[in-house]
Amino acid sequence: MFRMYDDAVDISLVPQRTLANGLKMPGIGLGTFGSDKYGAEQIAAAVHGALRSGYRLIDCAACYGNEDRIGPVFEEAFGGGLKREEAFIISKVWNDSHGYKNVIESCEKSLKDLRLDYLDGYLVHWPFPNYHAPGCDGDSRNPDSRPYIHEEFMDTWAGVEELVKRGLVRNPGVSNVTIPKLRLILRDAKIKPVLNEMELHPSFQQGELFQFSIDNGLQPIGYCPIGSPSRPERDRSDDDVNDMEMPQLVEIAKKHNVHPALICLKWACQRGQVPIPFSVKPPQYLSNLRAVTEDPLTREEMNVLRSLDRNARMIKGQVFLWPGAKSWLDLWDVDGRIPSWEG
């Protein structure tokens, strides 16, 4: 029997987003990437508790290595009375499964592991067919890695489109793309992406990509919404900014008498992105959800937070670089061009 906890958040107060195709999604969700720190059982237990606390959006991915543990949690919830159509479950195809046939097989495996008949969102996790060994360090490189090759990406996208046609996926999407890549994808896609998952937190607001996404019918989903304090070593560098220690953000948190993490989430929802904070700790994930249902930030506070953008990307993706690439900046088309083999 599926029962909500006594201290659950009132779901009717959680913001909702309407997607370009008219379907709706919850305005906040739970992340499920354990950052090499939390195990599959702990994360499955968090999904169990989060559903009973009021979360209806869960962000999963094949590469997080825990979909087979989260599946029984979904089966129990939906078998016990939670309506499937009330939930919004995302999964993603990993970089080692690009290509028409592979993406279909990968989605079928995620569905089987998650014990679902369909996914509400299915994303191409990274636009490169490059992958790294689980738990590798930041200097690790795969010699088979390649830059973005549009024709190859569209072959993968054709697989995603086929999944939509088969009714296995309701909302297709992309992740870790740039405006130059999105322009090509939107030009050539027969079924357009409606979700765009990207790194978004106060010190990394990606204003241009955010607006381009909105203008082109893609709902931004913000990963690392509170600055991913538990991220793996390979995703840390000396010049990283710690959002939760930015003095103006701390000041606003004091005024609202909440942890700075909650200010990041209020800001995210009020700006219009869908944050997907991760936590396995019940007090944390409950307070994260509750924060976006009460005590909103003022217009002045939103303006202060807007001024905190430092263009401080944390997830640089350097482990996906190909032989000959100069730096992680090559992954992000910073000069408006998509690098080829020749750079």
Ligand SMILES: NC(=O)c1ccc[n+]([C@@H]2O[C@H](COP(=O)([O-])OP(=O)(O)OC[C@H]3O[C@@H](n4cnc5c(N)ncnc54)[C@H](OP(=O)(O)O)[C@@H]3O)[C@@H](O)[C@H]2O)c1
């Ligand atoms: N598409 C992609 O390429 C991509 C990339 C990265 C992440 N994601 C998705 O985005 C999700 C979120 O990103 P993330 O996990 O890296 O970063 P995050 O959500 O910004 O940070 C998660 C960490 O923040 C701390 N935290 C959470 N709630 C808190 C609270 N109320 N008070 C204080 N601390 C709190 C916890 O640290 P402690 O554990 O130390 O308590 C938690 O581990 C992932 O789980 C994954 O689903 C997607």
